[in-house]
Amino acid sequence: MTAPALVALAHGSRDPRSSATITALTERVASMRPDLRVEPAFLELSDPLVGDVIDRLYAEGHDEIVIVPLLISSAYHANVDIPAVIEAAQARHTDLRVHATDVLGVESALLDVLDKRLRAALADARVRELDALVLAAAGSSDSIANQVMQRAARTWGLRHNLPAVAAFATAAPPATGEAVRAFRADGRRHIAVGSLFLAPGFLPDRAAELALEAGAVAVSEPLGVDEEIARVVLARYAVGAVDLVPIPA
Incomplete structure (x- = not known):
């Protein structure tokens, strides 16, 4: 069984330093779990947008996706925007299973x-x-x-x-x-x-x-790319992957 794909989802910014940092962090996550498909994505303002990433993964045969929100706090984006993204993706692909984990939080x-x-x-x-x-x-x-x-x-x-x-x-x-x-x-x-x-x-x-x-x-500078943050992302993914496992009736 192929493990669910991991989408590391950030808000997005017009500042190119932001998307470069998120992409580099995602690459650090991928280097720690070479067995996983790991992709960066953004809600808005930066490419690639999360809907496009989900569609591409589905087209490549991934029917299970865990979204890890790269957010510090759980507010509007986590509670409204991300559920809307998931609902839209599952409307486009009825056999696709997508689960969003908790945000990174202040671990x-x-x-x-x-x-x-x-x-x-x-x-x-x-x-x-x-x-x-x-x-x-x-x-x-x-x-x-x-x-x-x-x-x-x-x-x-x-x-x-x-x-x-x-x-x-x-x-x-x-x-x-x-x-x-x-x-x-x-x-x-x-x-x-x-x-x-x-x-x-x-x-x-x-x-x-x-x-x-x-x-x-x-x-101080922003948190940026760090192995400790990558570990938190993978910990969130692990919980999300378990949540995708169907429970027998």
Whole structure:
């Protein structure tokens, strides 16, 4: 029996750095599981679009597909866009079985990668002292998703025995600049920002710009390509592949 194909699905961006990063991450996943068919795909703005990838895989004989959303939080894209993609694909191909897994979420492994990226940024800026952290995330109109990011920020801060808050690049306050200024108003002067974005693009660039303007001492690069993230993708896939196994009545 052929294992289900794995589609690593990102949102997409007009910034070519974003799709290049997602493609490279997908290649890292494929290198760790050469027995699997692994393909990158995007909801919009970048090629290849997920519907086209699903159609191509089906035409090649894959009738089972596991979609792993390369998303940090579970909000509109995970709850509305991806189910709509699956419904449309199964309407086109009635014998096709597609399952979407949970999003990547704020796994401990992702915080490990975040720490790695921040250490590199601190070394580049020659920063030796910190007294606060800001976790920069995309933000959502879904208040629950934003609350999850605030809890993640507190968890991250506890790792380092530092106060930490989440800040958002869109849809919800505070922005990174506001979060940095709030810490500075509280007397803190050595504030670093960790970018909880998977790939570079307009939103992480803007978040970094606002943070530095407000006085942050360092801002990390997005998480990017890392074996730990690839392992999380494969862990999500493993659960999704099991969910595709029919249960006898």
